[in-house]
Amino acid sequence: MSAQVELSPRELEIAQSYAGGATYQKIAETLCIAPSTVRTHLATIYRKLEVSSKQELATRLSGEVPEPRNQSEMTAVISELALSLEEAISREKALSEVLRIIGAAKGNLDAVMPLILGHALELCDAEYGILFEYGQNGKFHATFTLGIPSDFKTWFEDKGWFAVSPETGLGRMDAQREVINIFDVKSEAIYKTNDPLRHATADLGGARSFVAIPMLAADDLVGAFALYRQTVRPFSDDATRLAQLFAAQSVIALENARMIKTMQDAKA
Incomplete structure (x- = not known):
């Protein structure tokens, strides 16, 4: 038949x-x-x-x-x-929850981003997460963090907007506009150099496995959604797909916040 x-x-x-x-x-x-x-x-x-x-x-x-x-x-x-x-x-339920969080926050990024990061850490089984903003000068800024070790957080605060080398996870993600899933941050050759971001990630952040997801608005890079594990436990394809979902919704939250701010400024 x-x-x-x-x-x-x-x-x-x-x-x-x-x-x-x-x-x-x-x-x-x-x-x-x-x-x-x-x-x-x-x-x-x-x-x-x-x-x-x-x-x-x-x-x-x-x-x-x-x-x-x-x-x-x-x-x-x-x-x-x-x-x-x-x-x-499970992915659909996660998406529904993230959209609910974004809707309830009404453009308040300080309220919505920790909730999105928290949901991502729980579902992707990661110790901490960072939402990096990406500037026109090709630099990154760790704008929102959750669960990050205090020394690593202080390092980012001292740096402000910072440039990355092409060999780092963020640098490769920037060049390729693709997910960068690192098995062990200490096993890559860049760790044996004096790269400040890699050493801070491994030594101050205690990170071993890491995934960076590009946050794209149309074809423009607006940031990166990064999750970290402090043991060598590479992120699976399923975890990476979930991280991509959270990254996409974080872009929506950022765009909503900017739109609301523009409207509020216009009324002022």
Whole structure:
């Protein structure tokens, strides 16, 4: 039986989009549904077509009939999809909570940013976090921190706006505009140099594993969302995706605050 016959029109639409390279988020936006709903449909599609990967799905949609799977293989596939669905639901709950925090703060960054950082630290299992602002002169400023060791915080306060070298996590993130996930800050060659940021991060902050997420408004870098662990425990892909969510919502909070301030200044 062909995939077109086995799937409902909605399932077929989702299957073709996903096999064609569309992300859960893109499919959700196109169909005006939640990403978790996309995952639920995909779980049903995978079960109906007896596939376990995007590549197998594309092959099945092309008309090829796969080799029969035994029950244990299908059980493993279904279990993996169930776990993925739970992760998607957790991310949606996190997003809803962050949006609630932003809405309740009414543009008050001093109120909203510690709450966002606190939520991120809890869900991503990190010891402390920093929201760096990025200036037009290519410098960074540790504007909001939570849980940061006092000596490391004092170091940032003394620095104010500071430049970073290209080999640091922030420097690489600035150049690449991509997530920088560092396994161990002490294992990289830059730690053996006299780079002040890396030494402060490791020696004053006690950081070992670190992830920096670029905060982008359109294509412009406006800051960085950074999380730190004080043991060598690299951030997983799931933790990184959550950190990206918090970074994106922090951009929204910053933009909201600026818009509200502009309106207030206009009324003054």
